[in-house]
Amino acid sequence: MQADTAWKKYGLDEPVLLEYCRKWDGYSTAATVLDVVWKDNQATFHQTHLQDDNALATAITTEPPPGTTFRYIGCEALSANALRFLGHTYNMHLEFWRWVLSHEAADGYWMHSHAGGTVLCFDLTTFEDSEGTGKYASNLLYGGRLRQLSSLHDFGNISNNADLVSEKGKFAYQSSRRVTGYLTPHHGVPVCVILSEDIPNICNDPGAQLAGMLPKLSHIPGMMPPTTVAGLMGEFRALSQQRLEELANDPFAAVVLLEGRIISSWFSFYLKLARDLELTDSMITFDSTDEFLFQKATFIRREVIIALDRFYRHLEAHKGFLQYLIDGTKPTWGPKLVHQEIRDQIKTVDVLKIRTDQLKTRANGISELIFNNINVRQARLTIQQSARSMEMAALQRYDASLSFKQGESMRQLSLLAAVFLPLTLASSLLGMNTEEINGSALRMWVFVPLSFGLILLTALGIAVLARRSEKKTFDPPPNLVDNLNIPNMNMNMIPNLAAGYKLDV
Helix, strand or coil, rough: CCCHHHHHHHHCCCCCHHHHHHHCCCCEEEEEEEEEEEEEEEEEEEEEEEEEEEHHHHHHHHHHHHHEEEEEEEEEEEEEEHHHHHHHHHHCHHHHHHHEEEHHHHHHCCCCCCCCCCEEEEEEEEEEEECCCCCCCCCCEECCCCCCEEEEEEEHHHHHHHHHCCCCEEEEEEEEEEEEEEEEECCCCCEEEEEEEEEEHHCCCCCHHCCCCCCCEEEEECCCCCHHHHHHHHHHHHHHHHHHHHCCCCCCHHHHHHHHHHHHHHHHHHHHHHHHHHHHCCCCCCCCHHHHHHHHHHHHHHHHHHHHHHHHHHHHHHHHHHHHHHHHHCCCCCCCHHHHHHHHHHHHHHHHHHHHHHHHHHHHHHHHHHHHHHHHHHHHHHHHHHHHHHHHHHHHHHHHHHHHHHHHHHHHHHHHHCCCHHHHHHEEEECCCCCHHCCCCCHHHHHHHHHHHHHHHHHHHHHHHHHHHCCCCCCCCCHHHHHHCCCCCCCHHHHHHHHHHCCCC
């Protein structure tokens, strides 16, 4: 670091900044400096990668090359010393750091402060694509040294479609993250400091207390974050020399280009989310299991819909920031040549707000469809159970009818046996050896009148009792018989009922 130690006293009176410096003292630094130089009617770009505190201090204190019209500093990781030296060099007001490190800013809202008409601050939300191993249930994180990782989502894996998983077994993740900017002139050159922490570093940084909680992420080849210096340099290179010459004297041009890349990331994110919602919708059928449907419905309600509500508020912040660029800045420190671009971006943000509402409506529709599907299944199951209960009741009635008939048959047999009891009695009496007992002998003709007389008396007694007693019958309700066809039911139906066969209802 520099011999001048005045930077070491920077922020000592600010408790939030002092806490940051104590926590991240001695940690890594990663930044990139981009100088846009206009020379001989042609724009050139000087890019320098910095990996330690001394390199950063040397780069920002060295005079920029002659003809430099703009300097862009992208910070991917800041140590405590790097932050203090950066704030001291560019005289960053402490309210800026108080905002950046506060919980109020952790959800990506914007701010602005002129500081005498020489400073523009903003804090906006963008999206980045990454890939990583393992599954992760998304939620609010507010992670990183500057709390710039607002949330990590696996929306691309809602449908668990194999096409969404790379050949290496990695899953696609989308990071909702903050991008914080500080635009100020320094030695006659506009300097834009962008705090854009690297998401893979945040997930793997032990000091951020997220290591082990998040999947190990890496940037997808060919899809670098929209706020990187390389991405912004690509935007500059895509402009014509005439347009570069026009924008050379407008420091807000880089801010507008950066906002354009941020808006593009929103469109890309919404396109992927819309595609996956369509895939999820196509997977909802009557053959889907209840567990699968419930899992998708709860994920959509807890993650997608709630996240879309947050994203809508972020878009309001984007629109407010762009409106401020047109109406709120002072004439001495405001956009000069990019007013039309800013108005176009405001219209684009309005389109994004409409798409947010459409996606939310779509997600709500899919969720309602899933729950309606589950309710229909439950209703069908209830009907099936009711039908089976009625069939079982009919079987019980049928069994009762059989038991009643068997009882009637036994009664008739008992009556028949009672009729012939006199024969048995007469046979017993006449079969006794009475001659040896009392010296008398009974003749065969006595058996006939005695037996028939007793039979007649028994039959007469049964007839009298039958006339006096109430006649008992078993008649099932006619509608139950007609609906369930009880007379045609047989024992072959019982195994089917026990197996729980399906009914067409």
